Amino acid sequence: MKATGIVRRIDDLGRIVIPKEIRRTMRIRVGDPLEIYTNSEGEVIFKKYSAMSELSENAAHVAEVMFKTAGCPVVIFDKDHVIASSGVPKREFAERRVTSQLEELMDNRGQYFCPDGRNNNFYPAEGVERTAIAAVPIITAGDVSGAVAFLTSEKGTEATDLQKSLITASAQFLAKQIE
Numbered sequence: 019m020k021a022t023g024i025v026r027r028i029d030d031l032g033r034i035v036i037p038k039e040i041r042r043t044m045r046i047r048v049g050d051p052l053e054i055y056t057n058s059e060g061e062v063i064f065k066k067y068s069a070m071s072e073l074s075e076n077a078a079h080v081a082e083v084m085f086k087t088a089g090c091p092v093v094i095f096d097k098d099h100v101i102a103s104s105g106v107p108k109r110e111f112a113e114r115r116v117t118s119q120l121e122e123l124m125d126n127r128g129q130y131f132c133p134d135g136r137n138n139n140f141y142p143a144e145g146v147e148r149t150a151i152a153a154v155p156i157i158t159a160g161d162v163s164g165a166v167a168f169l170t171s172e173k174g175t176e177a178t179d180l181q182k183s184l185i186t187a188s189a190q191f192l193a194k195q196i197e
Contacts, residue, residue: 036064045098045121068096068163073195077102080188084168088181090151091169093142094192097124097162100143106169114143116165124155124162129186131177138175142167152177154189158196166192 026034036046044066046052051067081092081104091105095116103111116124120142123130130153132138138149142165151174153167166189168181177185 066098068098068101071096071101073192074101076195077192078104080192081105084166084184084188088168088178088184089173090171090181091148093150093167093169094164095120095142095167096164097121101164105171106148110146111143114145117141117144120150120153120165120167123153124165127155127157127162129154131182132170132175134176138170142169151175152181152185154185156189156192156196158193163193163196165189 022037022040024037024040026037028034041047046066052064053067055063055065057063077094081094081102084092085104092103093100093106093111094102098116100111100114100116119140130140130150132140132149132151138151140150140153141148142150142153148169150167151170153165155162156164156166166185168177168185174181
């Protein structure tokens with residue numbers, strides 16, 4: 019655990035303010051759920067709650083089936099990080115943060131399908147130079163829980179109709195698993 023040097027007092031209602039710098043760095047927004055952990059040494063730890071993280075094993079199976087069916091790499095995200103992938107080296111994508119492009123797509127509940135393989139500049143994961151040919155948010159009970167993305171490969175730089183249908187169905191399937 020890393021100390022920040024910031025000290026805050028609890029008010030008379032039991033509240034504590036998480037500093038803006040930490041909220042921005044950790045991408046914590048108003049309304050985001052936080053899990054609270056404690057240990058025997060008196061530490062209290064706040065962690066952003068992600069229903070998708072609890073489904074990481076199922077998400078890995080979905081990614082594997084999608085990769086085998088569609089023939090291109092797949093990455094599944096919660097709202098902040100990669101939680102599963104298939105068709106790419108696991109170390110390349112493990113725990114990578116979502117890019118601002120993907121974050122904006124999720125916030126707007128939009129979909130992305132590459133219109134032209136030569137002009138693709140949609141990067142879903144930070145620090146990885148692989149573009150997406152398709153990205154769809156996972157929406158559960160009106161809230162965005164994450165996203166599914168197909169990545170470019172040697173076989174394709176544009177999403178086929180099969181891939182469009184498959185990515186949409188997988189996002190809906192994962193949303194149902196969370197409910």
